[in-house]
Amino acid sequence: MASGERIFVQAIRRYCADHGIAVDVRAGGWLITMRRGEARHFAFGYDIGLNSAIAHRLANDKSATAEALTLEGVPCVPHHLSLNPKLGKNVVGPSWRDAMLELLHDHPQGVVVKPNEGTSGRSVFKVTTEAELDHATSDVFSMSTGLVISPYVEIEEEVRVVLLGDVPLIVYSKQRGTDWRHNLDAGAKPVLLEDGEARADRAKLAIDAARAIGIVFASIDLVRVDGKWRVLEINSGVMMEALGKLHPELVQAAYDAALDRVFGEK
Known part of the structure; x- marks a missing residue:
């Protein structure tokens, strides 16, 4: 096992x-081929190939996800x-900046600007002025074909649910550090939710969201x-690097369950 490999690759x-499956790891671990007999499966990034192409694209597009959830009545x-x-x-049309300014003016408490696609809280800006908006849009557009603007809200708690079908494999909260964001890469700490009403309620909302876009x-x-409670994002690639450092057996079991589905074990 190569030193420094991601937990996803190790799993x-x-x-x-x-x-008894042959594995070939390429491109620094970002492309993995798995072979057993005539069967061949790929893992790419953090995606093991269980989701349909359209579900994957919807989940990777924050705006499309929000639209699909709204259509299904999922908060x-x-x-x-x-x-x-x-x-x-x-x-794009001629009034793209006017539309962004209108959103900013409609939310005097501020807005959040971030890439329409992407993870880990990179290039995410809290914006309260036109100058900050211009800076944020310039940064995001330098690396992305689109951005999304959301009203800034005071997040009281954030929870991540790892789902396989209708089964919540892992449910944990993100304990925010000094940063205003709850991203694990920004210093938030994962804390597992114990079985009970709160965990079941969070899982139910996540299942409703997954069904809305048909993701597995x-x-x-x-x-x-x-x-x-409401949905913030859906991630088609299931990344559990931070959690895996604290609960390696739990993370391995989650990936095992998903890979069982890939290879038709269960």
Whole structure:
């Protein structure tokens, strides 16, 4: 096992070793081929291939996810899409900045600007002024074809649910550190939720969200705002690096269950 490999890659190696599956790790661990007999399966990034192409694309698009959840009546945090003006006026339209300014003016407490696709809280900005908005949009558009704007809300609690079908494999809260964000990469700490009513309620909302976009294996971020729970994001790639350092057996079991589904074990 290569030193410094991601926990995701280590988990796949262990599963394949235990099940007589040949594994070939390429591109620094970002592309993995798994072979057993004539069967061949790929893992790419943090995606093991259980989700349909359309569910994967919806989950990776924050604006599309919010629209799909709203259509199904699943409470969620709004994500308003703005396309990069470099795509051209015929695609973006002439009033893209006016639309963003209107959103900012409608939410005097501020808005959050971030890439429409992406994870780990990178290039995420809290914006309260036009100057901050211009800085944020310039940064995001330098690396992305689109951004989303959400109203800034005081998050009282955030929970992540790792789902396989309708089964909540892992449910944990993110204990925020000094940063205003709850991203694990920004210093938040994962704390497992024990079995009980709270865990069951969070799992039910996550299951409703997963069904709304037809996703099978995902991690779903939920936030409590003004005492009410809603969906923040759905992640098609299930990343559990921070959690795996604290609860390696639990994370291995979750990936094992998903890989069993890939190889038709259960």
